Amino acid sequence: xxxxxxxxxxxxxxxxxxxxxxxxxxxxxxxxxxxxxxxxxxxxxxxxxxxxxxxxxxxxxxxxxxxxxxxxxxxxxxxxxxxxxxxxxxxxxxxxxxxxxxxxxxxxxxxxxxxxxxxxxxxxxxxxxxxxxxxxxxxxxxxxxxxxxxxxxxxxxxxxxxxxxxxxxxxxxxxxxxxxxxxxxxxxxxxxxxxxxxxxxxxxxxxxxxxxxxxxxxxxxxxxxxxxxxxxxxxxxxxxxxxxxxxxxxxxxxxxxxxxxxxxxxxxxxxxxxxxxxxxxxxxxxxxxxxxxxxxxxxxxxxxxxxxxxxxxxxxxxxxxxxxxxxxxxxxxxxxxxxxxxxxxxxxxxxxxxxxxxxxxxxxxxxxxxxxxxxxxxxxxxxxxxxxxxxxxxx
Amino acid sequence: xxxxxxxxxxxxxxxxxxxxxxxxxxxxxxxxxxxxxxxxxxxxxxxxxxxxxxxxxxxxxxxxxxxxxxxxxxxxxxxxxxxxxxxxxxxxxxxxxxxxxxxxxxxxxxxxxxxxxxxxxxxxxxxxxxxxxxxxxxxxxxxxxxxxxxxxxxx
Numbered sequence: 297x298x299x300x301x302x303x304x305x306x307x308x309x310x311x312x313x314x315x316x317x318x319x320x321x322x323x324x325x326x327x328x329x330x331x332x333x334x335x336x337x338x339x340x341x342x343x344x345x346x347x348x349x350x351x352x353x354x355x356x357x358x359x360x361x362x363x364x365x366x367x368x369x370x371x372x373x374x375x376x377x378x379x380x381x382x383x384x385x386x387x388x389x390x391x392x393x394x395x396x397x398x399x400x401x402x403x404x405x406x407x408x409x410x411x412x413x414x415x416x417x418x419x420x421x422x423x424x425x426x427x428x429x430x431x432x433x434x435x436x437x438x439x440x441x442x443x444x445x446x447x448x449x450x451x452x453x454x455x456x457x458x459x460x461x462x463x464x465x466x467x468x469x470x471x472x473x474x475x476x477x478x479x480x481x482x483x484x485x486x487x488x489x490x491x492x493x494x495x496x497x498x499x500x501x502x503x504x505x506x507x508x509x510x511x512x513x514x515x516x517x518x519x520x521x522x523x524x525x526x527x528x529x530x531x532x533x534x535x536x537x538x539x540x541x542x543x544x545x546x547x548x549x550x551x552x553x554x555x556x557x558x559x560x561x562x563x564x565x566x567x568x569x570x571x572x573x574x575x576x577x578x579x580x581x582x583x584x585x586x587x588x589x590x591x592x593x594x595x596x597x598x599x600x601x602x603x604x605x606x607x608x609x610x611x612x613x614x615x616x617x618x619x620x621x622x623x624x625x626x627x628x629x630x631x632x633x634x635x636x637x638x639x640x641x642x643x644x645x646x647x648x649x650x651x652x653x654x655x656x657x658x659x660x661x662x663x664x665x666x667x668x669x670x671x672x673x674x675x676x677x678x679x680x681x682x683x684x685x686x687x688x689x690x691x
Numbered sequence: 692x693x694x695x696x697x698x699x700x701x702x703x704x705x706x707x708x709x710x711x712x713x714x715x716x717x718x719x720x721x722x723x724x725x726x727x728x729x730x731x732x733x734x735x736x737x738x739x740x741x742x743x744x745x746x747x748x749x750x751x752x753x754x755x756x757x758x759x760x761x762x763x764x765x766x767x768x769x770x771x772x773x774x775x776x777x778x779x780x781x782x783x784x785x786x787x788x789x790x791x792x793x794x795x796x797x798x799x800x801x802x803x804x805x806x807x808x809x810x811x812x813x814x815x816x817x818x819x820x821x822x823x824x825x826x827x828x829x830x831x832x833x834x835x836x837x838x839x840x841x842x843x844x845x846x
Contacts, residue, residue: 342784342785344785345781428829431789475780589843595845597845668835685838
């Protein structure tokens with residue numbers, strides 16, 4: 297128990313009264329978070345597989361640091377990774393022959409690029425759908441925007457040779473299926489060939505200037521910003537260039553798919569009526585202040601946050617303190633590069649004392665805005681881009 | 692030595708010979724398998740081992756009331772079946788985060804059986820569905836709920 301106190305840096309009152317071997321509720325989880333390199337304030341939705349959400353106010357950094365990055369895993373974390381022996385295979389129907397590259401070769405043979413890329417879980421916001429949709433009940437914190445360094449997937453594909461009939465690029469990683477069955481894949485998704493050939497689509501080996509942390513795909517990860525983060529395959533072992541839509545695990549309906557013709561909440565629909573999610577929709581979060589701020593009348597409230605729009609850019613962010621009756625413009629920065637989130641801020645004066653909610657609404661360059669209510673229900677609860685809001689009290 | 696005894700002796704020698712031949716053939720087969728199809732043997736030997744590990748883990752994990760509370764499970768009829776069947780591959784939290792009707796829970800079980808290698812629950816399925824649909828049923832709510840707020844003084 298003393299060592300437990302030491303690890304936590306706090307004294308546990310009445311620790312002497314605890315039965316031997318008893319770990320207080322929540323502490324075991326915090327230890328696990330620490331082993332993942334995560335801020336203890338992150339919320340564990342599930343620890344097998346790891347699914348950890350970031351409270352919105354901890355997403356305030358312009359570049360998301362590793363300790364505040366959400367984790368969405370489908371399988372088990374790979375063990376005993378030896379980066380010096382790591383190889384990447386490029387195979388599939390649409391390459392002339394399989395080619396293998398060591399990690400060192402990838403780093404030395406190809407030019408390296410760094411981009412800041414927004415990765416958002418397709419199920420971010422699922423917890424607000426009703427009737428409930430199956431899966432991790434994410435709030436709004438399954439999003440990050442870190443700096444990724446690596447080589448362009450397009451450079452690798454050109455080196456390996458891609459046939460004209462290529463339509464899709466799938467990935468395979470080293471994470472084992474939850475059942476431990478080696479014949480089962482935990483997840484093996486992919487992207488259309490056009491997305492694969494974009495300049496910003498990377499085979500990355502660094503995140504924020506350091507080796508990618510284990511939970512985020514060490515030592516190699518496919519990173520394709522703007523798409524559901526599940527296409528950015530971790531612990532990357534194989535790139536498969538396909539002459540059809542990739543058919544790995546969780547490419548099948550209803551995973552990462554939404555209805556083509558909208559359905560009534562709770563209604564089941566046929567697989568034919570489901571399409572694969574590509575670009576994520578427009579969205580914004582208020583990262584400062586944390587919801588719940590109390591302050592005196594007369595004080596100007598500075599708010600700030602980030603906005604992103606999948607493959608598009610954000611053209612406008614507005615805020616409302618009267619539940620959408622009126623909207624005011626925020627100052628909005630341009631993205632540092634394509635597929636990076638944009639920062640917004642505003643100064644707000646409140647007319648009188650009382651309870652307020654500050655709502656933010658982003659609009660993309662095609663004129664599409666965030667809905668104030670939860671958008672169209674879908675069987676797996678994807679793409680909830682409803683406006684984020686915080687509560688404040690003027691006293 | 693009578694003719695009968697010689698016949699017996701010959702018979703013994705012949706059967707011993709056949710046995711030896713059989714052993715030699717099996718040994719060759721084993722060597723060939725090790726050489727060319729080691730995976731057959733791996734799966735043969737590793738599976739029972741794995742089961743033992745699983746069992747060991749099961750007995751190791753103590754479901755104290757604190758531990759149940761931590762993962763959000765509640766005491767009730769069927770709890771032991773849920774612990775035995777629903778916490779082997781994923782953690783209990785994947786169960787307790789979700790809310791479904793009885794039909795919805797059945798769909799989740801079928802999905803796991805069809806795509807994730809989950810086993811047939813047999814007679815236990817009813818009791819498990821009873822537990823899940825009683826304690827983890829959907830709660831009615833609107834499209835945007837009132838915010839849950841922890842107030843603090845802004846510096």
